[in-house]
Amino acid sequence: MEAPVNSNEHRPPLVGIGQSVPRKEDRTLVRGEGSYSDDQNLPGQAYGAVVRSQHAHGLIRGIDLTAALAIPGVLAIYTGEDLVKAGQRPQPAGVTAPNRDGSPMRWPAWRALAVGKVRHIGEGVAFVVAESAVAAREAAVLVDVDIQALPAVTAASEAVKPGAPLVHDEFPGNAALDFHFGDSAAVAAAFAAAAHVTRLPIISNRVIVAAMEPRASLGSYDAQAQRFTLRHACQGAHGARKVVEHMLGVEDGKVRILTGHVGGSFGMKAHPFAEDLCVLHAARDLGRPVKWSDSRSESFLSDTHGRDHEMTIELALDADANFVAMRVRGVGNVGAYLTQGGVFPPAVNQMKNLPSVYRTPLLEVETKCVLTTTNPVGAYRGNGRPEANYYVERVIDLAALELGIDPVELRRRNHVRPQELPFTSAGRQVYDSGDFTALMDDALRLSDWDGFAARREESRARGLLRGRGVGQYLEVTGAPGTEMGGVRFEPDGTVTMITGTLDTGQGHASAFAQVLVSELGIPFDKVKLIQGDSDELVAGSGTGGSKSLVASGRAMIEASAKVIEAGRKIAAHELEAAEQDVEFAAGRFVVVGTDREIGLMDLAARLHAGLDLPPGLPATLNVTHVHDGVPSAFPNGCHVAEVEIDPETGACHVVRYTAVSDFGTIVNPMLVEGQSHGGVAQGIGQALMERTVFNEQGQLLTGSFTDYALPRAGDVPPIAMGNHPTRALTNPLGAKGCGEAGCAGSLTSVMNAVTDALRPFGIRHIDMPATPERIWNAIQEAKAGAEHPSAA
The missing domain is CATH 3.90.1170.50 (Aldehyde oxidase/xanthine dehydrogenase, a/b hammerhead)
Structure with missing residues (x-):
C-alpha cells in the first residue's frame, strides 16, 4: 500500500476555539439572500x-x-x-x-x-x-x-383581588400557580433578629418582544x-x-x-x-x-409578551451589614393562557437566580402566577434571570443608602469568595467557579470609577444630573433535556454538524464549527450546520436559557470522540498498524514513532470512494450522538452605567457604559461581544422607554411603534468590555453561556444610575420604565414634598 503523504506544511491554520471569526451566514444575510419564514413559498x-x-x-x-x-x-x-x-x-x-x-x-x-x-x-x-x-x-x-x-382585568395585582373577573372559571382567584420556596419559620426568625431590614416594592414592566422578523x-x-x-x-x-x-x-x-x-x-x-x-x-x-x-401591528396583538411582575423584596442584615436573609413576595402576570414556560420567570427561575453572587444564607420566595385578560406572557431574553438580579441589586443599593455604607463596599462584604467554592446558594444552586470581587474591581477600574466626581461636576455645569450605578449579576443557565450532536462526512468533502438547538441570530454555525475544528482538526470552511429540519433530528431541547454552546458544545465534543474512536480503527487498518499505536492530533492519525499518517478528511474520502474494509470495522465515520443534558453553568459579571438626566424635562440618556463578564471559555470573542451589546440594548429599552399599556377594557393602547418606544442606535453608548473568565467545571468545554447576560447587567446598572442621579431630590426608587414623564413627575413630587413637608 502506498504510504500517505505528509502534507502538514500545506494545511491552512485552523480556526478553532478562542478566535474571533465572522458569522458564516453574514455574507448571505447582508446581501439580502437570507431565507426567512415569509420568504418561503410553494406552488x-x-x-x-x-x-x-x-x-x-x-x-x-x-x-x-x-x-x-x-x-x-x-x-x-x-x-x-x-x-x-x-x-x-x-x-x-x-x-x-x-x-x-x-x-x-x-x-x-x-x-x-x-x-x-x-x-x-x-x-x-x-x-x-x-x-x-x-x-x-x-x-x-x-x-x-x-x-x-x-369585564377585563389586566394587572395581576388586580386579578387576585376578591370579586375580580375570572379569566377561566376553573381557576378561582385567577391563580395558575401558588408557588412557595424556603423555610418560612427560619426566614421569619432571621428577619426578627436582624439589625436592619430594607423593603422595596418593585416592578418588572411588561414588554413587547418586537423580534426583527414577524x-x-x-x-x-x-x-x-x-x-x-x-x-x-x-x-x-x-x-x-x-x-x-x-x-x-x-x-x-x-x-x-x-x-x-x-x-x-x-x-x-x-x-x-x-x-x-x-x-x-x-x-x-x-x-x-x-x-x-403576520404584520407588525398584528404582532403586538398575537405574539406573547415578556416580563410583567410586581414584587416586594426584603433584605435582612446583621450589625456588620452581612446579609442574613432575603424574602420576595408578589405576583407574576402570565396572561390569558400559560405558555410552555409561562410560570418559570416569576417562580422557579426567580428562586434560582435571586441569591446572585452573594452569601445570603436564607431565601423565601412566594409568588402567585396570575391569569389576566392580556396576551400570554412567555420567555423573554433571560426569562426571569434579569428580573431576579434587578430586584437584588436595587435592594442592595437602597440598603446601602439607608445604612450609610458605600454600595460597592456592601457588595464586596457579602460576595461569595473563591475559597468558598463550590458554594451552595440559598436557591440550591451549586456554584462551581467564579471570582466575583476581583471581577467587580476590574469593572470599576475599566469604568474609571474614581473619575466620576469630575464627570458629575462637568454635567452639573451643563444643568444636568449625572448618576452612576453598579450592577452585578449571576445567571443560572442550562436546562434539562436531551441534546444531539451529529457529525456527517459528505461525499463532496464537507462535514455536516447536526444539533437540536436552533440559531435565531446567535451565530451557531461559526461557534459550533470552531468547536468541531478544535476537536477534529478539519477545515473551518468545510463545516456546515443543520438545525432546522426535524427529520434530521432525533433529540434536542432547542435554543434557550443561554445553553446552546454549553449543550451543543458538549454534544459535539462527545460526538467528536466517537468519530476519532471509529477513525482510529479504520486508520490502523489503512496504515497497517495496531490500533493502540495510532494517535490522533490536529486532524491526522499517526502511527507512533513513524512517518506514516493519514488525515481524517482523507480517510472520509476513501470511505466514500468504496474503501474495502474487513468485517468488524466501522463502515463510516458518521456519528449520531445524544446526551441527556448538561448541569447548569453560572455566567456572571458586573456592569457600570452612567446616565445624565435633564431635570427640566426628565429626559434620561445613558452616556457611559462598562461591562466585565465571566463567560468561562469563550469560543468566539466577536460573537460574545455582539451578544452582549444586544442584551445591553434590550435592557436599556426596558429600563428607560418600553411600556405596555392596557386600558380598563383591556384594549392595548401601545399597539404600534407610534406608541411603543424601542431603543435606537443613539440610545446606546459605546460599551467598554472586559473579560474575567474562570472556566466552568460543569461541562467539558468550560463555557457558561452569554446570550442573555447583557439584560441582566443593564437593568440593574442603569436603574441604579437613575436613582443615584435623582438622589439630590430625596428620591429613593423609581420603577421601570424611567421615562421622561415618570422622572419629571417624580422630581416635581419630590420638590412639592420638600416645600410642604407635612404633605409628604
Whole structure:
C-alpha cells in the first residue's frame, strides 16, 4: 500500500476555539439572500388571515360567515369548533411546579382558535383562506363575530383581588400557580433578629418582544403519506414537532418542521402558535399549501409578551451589614393562557437566580402566577434571570443608602469568595467557579470609577444630573433535556454538524464549527450546520436559557470522540498498524514513532470512494450522538452605567457604559461581544422607554411603534468590555453561556444610575420604565414634598 503523504506544511491554520471569526451566514444575510419564514413559498399556495377578537374578555354568541364567504377568491373559513371537530387539542403542558400545598399545577386549555369565550384582545376566533392575501384580509374584516363583553382585568395585582373577573372559571382567584420556596419559620426568625431590614416594592414592566422578523407560517399536507410539513421560525425543530403533533392529534413522525433563517426570537418563538395549527388544518382540508404572514401591528396583538411582575423584596442584615436573609413576595402576570414556560420567570427561575453572587444564607420566595385578560406572557431574553438580579441589586443599593455604607463596599462584604467554592446558594444552586470581587474591581477600574466626581461636576455645569450605578449579576443557565450532536462526512468533502438547538441570530454555525475544528482538526470552511429540519433530528431541547454552546458544545465534543474512536480503527487498518499505536492530533492519525499518517478528511474520502474494509470495522465515520443534558453553568459579571438626566424635562440618556463578564471559555470573542451589546440594548429599552399599556377594557393602547418606544442606535453608548473568565467545571468545554447576560447587567446598572442621579431630590426608587414623564413627575413630587413637608 502506498504510504500517505505528509502534507502538514500545506494545511491552512485552523480556526478553532478562542478566535474571533465572522458569522458564516453574514455574507448571505447582508446581501439580502437570507431565507426567512415569509420568504418561503410553494406552488399553488393559498393565503390565510386571522379574525381577531376586538374584546379582551367575552362570550362568543355567534360567528356569521355569510358576507365573508361572498368575497371572490375565498376558499374556506374555519372556527375553533371546526378545529375541535377535526381532532385538534389544546397546547400540552410545559414547565410545571408544585403549588404551595404540594398539589400539582393545572393548565387552562389554550386552543388554536377560541371556543366559547375570548380572553384577550387579538385572540383568534376564525381563520380565513383565500386565493390571495388581499382577499383573505378583506374577508376577515367581514366576518361578523357576536361577542357579549365581560369585564377585563389586566394587572395581576388586580386579578387576585376578591370579586375580580375570572379569566377561566376553573381557576378561582385567577391563580395558575401558588408557588412557595424556603423555610418560612427560619426566614421569619432571621428577619426578627436582624439589625436592619430594607423593603422595596418593585416592578418588572411588561414588554413587547418586537423580534426583527414577524412570524409567518406555511403549511402543506401529503395526503398519500398522511404527513404535514410546517415551515416557520422556531427555536428548536424537534421540540416544535412534538408540540404540533400533540395539538393535531397525530402520531409521532407525522409532522415535519422546517426552519430557515430566524430574525430574532428572544424566547417568543420557542413554542408553536395558533396560526401554525390553522395553516396545517387548512392545507389538509383544501389539499393545497396555505400561508399566513403576520404584520407588525398584528404582532403586538398575537405574539406573547415578556416580563410583567410586581414584587416586594426584603433584605435582612446583621450589625456588620452581612446579609442574613432575603424574602420576595408578589405576583407574576402570565396572561390569558400559560405558555410552555409561562410560570418559570416569576417562580422557579426567580428562586434560582435571586441569591446572585452573594452569601445570603436564607431565601423565601412566594409568588402567585396570575391569569389576566392580556396576551400570554412567555420567555423573554433571560426569562426571569434579569428580573431576579434587578430586584437584588436595587435592594442592595437602597440598603446601602439607608445604612450609610458605600454600595460597592456592601457588595464586596457579602460576595461569595473563591475559597468558598463550590458554594451552595440559598436557591440550591451549586456554584462551581467564579471570582466575583476581583471581577467587580476590574469593572470599576475599566469604568474609571474614581473619575466620576469630575464627570458629575462637568454635567452639573451643563444643568444636568449625572448618576452612576453598579450592577452585578449571576445567571443560572442550562436546562434539562436531551441534546444531539451529529457529525456527517459528505461525499463532496464537507462535514455536516447536526444539533437540536436552533440559531435565531446567535451565530451557531461559526461557534459550533470552531468547536468541531478544535476537536477534529478539519477545515473551518468545510463545516456546515443543520438545525432546522426535524427529520434530521432525533433529540434536542432547542435554543434557550443561554445553553446552546454549553449543550451543543458538549454534544459535539462527545460526538467528536466517537468519530476519532471509529477513525482510529479504520486508520490502523489503512496504515497497517495496531490500533493502540495510532494517535490522533490536529486532524491526522499517526502511527507512533513513524512517518506514516493519514488525515481524517482523507480517510472520509476513501470511505466514500468504496474503501474495502474487513468485517468488524466501522463502515463510516458518521456519528449520531445524544446526551441527556448538561448541569447548569453560572455566567456572571458586573456592569457600570452612567446616565445624565435633564431635570427640566426628565429626559434620561445613558452616556457611559462598562461591562466585565465571566463567560468561562469563550469560543468566539466577536460573537460574545455582539451578544452582549444586544442584551445591553434590550435592557436599556426596558429600563428607560418600553411600556405596555392596557386600558380598563383591556384594549392595548401601545399597539404600534407610534406608541411603543424601542431603543435606537443613539440610545446606546459605546460599551467598554472586559473579560474575567474562570472556566466552568460543569461541562467539558468550560463555557457558561452569554446570550442573555447583557439584560441582566443593564437593568440593574442603569436603574441604579437613575436613582443615584435623582438622589439630590430625596428620591429613593423609581420603577421601570424611567421615562421622561415618570422622572419629571417624580422630581416635581419630590420638590412639592420638600416645600410642604407635612404633605409628604
